Amino acid sequence: NEFRAEVETVVALSTVFYTDNNVNEIMDDDYARPQDYIEKYDYYLRRILNPGYNSVQNIKIYADNPTIIHSGGIGLLTDEVKRSNWYRAVRASDASLPLLIRTRQEEERSVVQKDGEDRRDTFSIVRKIDYYPPYNKWEKIIKIDMKTSTIAQIFSNLNLTGPTYLLNDRGEIEYSTDPNLDWGSGEIPFDGVALPERSYLFDETYEGVGYLNGWRIVSAISEDEVYQAVRSSRESVILLAFFNIVFATAIIVWISRSMNRRLVNILRHMKKVKNQNFATIKTGESRDEIGQLTVEFNRMTNQIKSLIDDVYVADIQTKALELERRQAQLNALQSQINPHFLFNALETIRMRSVIK
Numbered sequence: 001n002e003f004r005a006e007v008e009t010v011v012a013l014s015t016v017f018y019t020d021n022n023v024n025e026i027m028d029d030d031y032a033r034p035q036d037y038i039e040k041y042d043y044y045l046r047r048i049l050n051p052g053y054n055s056v057q058n059i060k061i062y063a064d065n066p067t068i069i070h071s072g073g074i075g076l077l078t079d080e081v082k083r084s085n086w087y088r089a090v091r092a093s094d095a096s097l098p099l100l101i102r103t104r105q106e107e108e109r110s111v112v113q114k115d116g117e118d119r120r121d122t123f124s125i126v127r128k129i130d131y132y133p134p135y136n137k138w139e140k141i142i143k144i145d146m147k148t149s150t151i152a153q154i155f156s157n158l159n160l161t162g163p164t165y166l167l168n169d170r171g172e173i174e175y176s177t178d179p180n181l182d183w184g185s186g187e188i189p190f191d192g193v194a195l196p197e198r199s200y201l202f203d204e205t206y207e208g209v210g211y212l213n214g215w216r217i218v219s220a221i222s223e224d225e226v227y228q229a230v231r232s233s234r235e236s237v238i239l240l241a242f243f244n245i246v247f248a249t250a251i252i253v254w255i256s257r258s259m260n261r262r263l264v265n266i267l268r269h270m271k272k273v274k275n276q277n278f279a280t281i282k283t284g285e286s287r288d289e290i291g292q293l294t295v296e297f298n299r300m301t302n303q304i305k306s307l308i309d310d311v312y313v314a315d316i317q318t319k320a321l322e323l324e325r326r327q328a329q330l331n332a333l334q335s336q337i338n339p340h341f342l343f344n345a346l347e348t349i350r351m352r353s354v355i356k
Contacts, residue, residue: 169214
């Protein structure tokens, strides 16, 4: 994030030059006399090209306008410049978007390594200056070098035991904290770098930023450093895990026993109802599912008992009254039959006596 913030600061500065109407006009104008260019340079360009920025090492505008003078902050697009990697990258880009490229410092332009390769140990933002079409007569490119010390400070602040690598979108190393790696000498593929043994790779990819899209930051961290933090907190982790297991198990057992006890109680009362024993469940109020089931069971039992008392018993009583009424009728008929039978029997005896 800090590295991206530094890059974004320089990109914002390049946008200021890119959209500056005076810069476009001064760099594109044809000057009949050198004095005319010097006058405009002293009036405007000298002031804005002074690198008084915390993130900037050097600012330079290149143009192929032959009427301008190569001076502080202004350079000509010579053949040597056109052979540089950053110029070829800008020319290959169709748009005028800023490009982040590893270059060499302008102050060390004459320094060449023993193998003949230029040492590129500076990050630069380069882009075309063609914002105003009327001022596109000459080719103009701005190159802003970032401070190498600032970048080194950003990556050294990580305080990691292992090396850190900044990779471009092609997987090549653009910067590294590895003292044994000469990352500024050229393109070094990350796949060919010998990493420390027994180490973990932590990889973070830049996304959503055009000039950093596909770039990655990779750190090789020793296993000992990773495991050291684990070992130091091992006892705490074990104690916490034991407490979590015991506490969770106790809660599960308590909930299970409570549910089982109440379910068994409901089942026992249901069997009583089957035997026409309509006893309700006496328990405390509970708002969970089993508590609601208990309440509904008690309500159902009371309703069944009430229905039996109101309908079944009443029907039995009605039938008993009907039986008693019929019995009374039979008794009445019997009471009527008994005198006639006695009279007839006595009369038969009398008549037989009379006959005899």
